[in-house]
Structure formats: structure tokens, C-alpha cells
Amino acid sequence: MNDVQRFGPYRVLRDIGEGGMGRVSLAQREGWEEPVVLKRIHSEHATDARFRRRLLREAEVAAGLHHLNVVRVLEAGVIDDQVYLSMEYVAGSSLAHVHAASRPELLPLGPILDAIAQACDGLAYVHRFVNPESGKWMELIHRDVSLDNLLLSFTGTVKVADFGIVKTSEGTQTTSGVVMGKLAYMSPEQIRDEVLDARADLYSLGVCLYELLAGRRPFPIQRGRSVMESVLYDAPPPLLPQRPDTPAPLVSLVEALLAKDRKSRPTEAAAVAKELRAMLATLGESPRFPSRLMEPPTAAPAKPRRLRPALPEQPVPEPTE
Incomplete structure (x- = not known):
């Protein structure tokens, strides 16, 4: 990628892939030391206002998850009328x-x-x-x-x-x-x-x-x-x-x-x-x-800064029928 691409506060380093929901890229956010994975949702999926609200609400819930074996959702929002999520980068x-x-x-x-x-x-x-x-x-x-x-x-x-x-x-x-x-x-x-x-x-x-x-x-x-x-x-x-x-x-x-x-x-x-x-x-x-x-590494393992303090491990209730 010769030209530096910008998406709000994110500098897109390279594209990782593209799926049915959106484009996935490796990016650097202003003020954060480590790279993140940036997922930009395709516009055809995000034109419905109800869809946007639900997706952002679900992303907010996901941002509260903090566990070694779960990729962290760091940020979600709308930039230039495009819904996005940023997530922990796993090398x-x-x-x-x-x-x-x-x-x-x-x-x-x-x-x-x-x-x-x-x-x-x-x-x-x-x-x-x-x-x-x-x-x-x-x-x-x-x-x-x-x-x-x-x-x-x-x-x-x-x-x-x-x-x-x-x-x-x-x-x-x-x-x-x-x-x-x-x-x-x-x-x-x-x-x-x-x-x-x-x-x-x-x-x-x-x-x-x-x-x-x-x-x-x-x-x-x-x-x-x-x-x-x-x-x-x-x-x-x-x-x-x-x-x-x-x-x-x-x-x-x-x-x-x-x-x-x-x-x-x-x-x-x-x-x-x-x-x-x-x-x-x-x-x-x-x-x-x-x-x-394993593929050769392309970047250092990510330890991105969270937008909120990391939540402690949650108590484990027994599910009820």
C-alpha cells in the first residue's frame, strides 16, 4: 500500500481481508501504541438505522468482555456514515x-x-x-x-x-x-x-x-x-x-x-x-x-489500550433452566 489511508483517527496499514459483513484491516489509532484490527461494515448492511443501533449496542456489550481467550472489542462507532469496530490484534x-x-x-x-x-x-x-x-x-x-x-x-x-x-x-x-x-x-x-x-x-x-x-x-x-x-x-x-x-x-x-x-x-x-x-x-x-x-509474524503482538478500565473476572452463576 503506497498511499496512506485514513479512517477518522485510524491510519490503515494494510488490508487483511474482506467478508460478507465488511472489510478488515490492520490499523494504527492515534494515541495508541499498538496496532488494532479495524472492521468497517459494508454500507449495504448499515443503511438501516435499527441495524446500526443494534450492532453498536451489541459491540458495546462485547467491549465489556475481558478474558485471555476472547479477542477484545476496543471501540465501535460511526465515521463518515460507516459503522466500524476496532479489535485487539493477535499476532x-x-x-x-x-x-x-x-x-x-x-x-x-x-x-x-x-x-x-x-x-x-x-x-x-x-x-x-x-x-x-x-x-x-x-x-x-x-x-x-x-x-x-x-x-x-x-x-x-x-x-x-x-x-x-x-x-x-x-x-x-x-x-x-x-x-x-x-x-x-x-x-x-x-x-x-x-x-x-x-x-x-x-x-x-x-x-x-x-x-x-x-x-x-x-x-x-x-x-x-x-x-x-x-x-x-x-x-x-x-x-x-x-x-x-x-x-x-x-x-x-x-x-x-x-x-x-x-x-x-x-x-x-x-x-x-x-x-x-x-x-x-x-x-x-x-x-x-x-x-x-504458522504464518510468519507481520507485527508485534497487540496490547492496545482500552477505552475503559479492564473489567475484573466475573463471578460464575449457574444457569437456570
């Missing part, structure tokens, strides 16, 4: 990249279990988050867990990203007709546009776990069958023939996470993390992915 890669870089080989079990356990830690915190002002359990869910949104730092820390679209369990849509999430990772109830709870995120995490273990998604595109239909009606191919070294307890856990009926799934991300770490302890394998699977 490293996504698990989607690590998975792709390993092909045609399968990834080792140890790092997979450790990575998904860390993601569970982040989700457990979010699912049980209590508003520090009201003392109310927020019932937050992510709705878009995928390998692209699980970031792996060069120090081995996994962070769940894109909590700028975090949502309470009262709805699954950001605006009418716009369903968040990627179909291959969506739970059946999310595809049916039902009211969601934490078990929808655990289903999506189960898809991630299956994909890392088997080297393929449980519901790929098939001739004469859409991904949506497969998620709703098909059983995933058995894991063991594709990954013979998978321990029996891990096979059972993956099957439980991918249950069509959410009543048959685990209810707590913390419990899933505990199971994964118990399996990891019996394997005796390194929890680190081979360094060759």
Missing part, C-alpha cells in the same frame, strides 16, 4: 489456516485438544458473563464460531474472535433476513431460526473439532444435497474410520457435540474443556502445533 494465525497448511496430513491430536479446550474457556466466560452494573446474567452467545474465528497466537494462546456480533439468546438475527454464521458450522436450531442458547455455540465448536480431527467438515457440499439439508437431517460420517487414533472418549464427545437435538448435547463449555484436558493428559503429546503451520 499469529487462524485455526482455519493451520488446518489448511497441514494438508494432506492430519494434525496431531495434542494441539487440537488444547486449542479447542482454550476456545471452550473463552466461550464459558462469555456464556456466563454477568453485567457488572446490573448484576444480571446476560445469556450471551457467539452465533458464528468457526475455524476462521479461532485465532492462534505465536505464543500458543487461542482466542475466540468476532464477538462484535455477540448476541443475547433472545434472537439469532442482526436484522430481518440476515442470518449470522456460516451454514457448515451452524446448529440445526440456528438454521431453523429458533431461539438459541449456549448449546448452539457448542455445536459449532463440535464442527470445528471434527474438522481438525478428520481433515474435513462433517457436512460438506454434496450433489443433490445442500449443506443446510445435511446439517438438518444427515448424520456426520463416522470419525474413527477417518482418524483411527481417536480415543473412544473423544469420539463420544464429538458425537454428543454434533447431536441434532440440543437436549443431547453438553450444556457447559467449561465441562467440555475439562474433558478435553483429561484426554490430553493421557496422551502425553505436546499441546503446540508445528511451527511450520
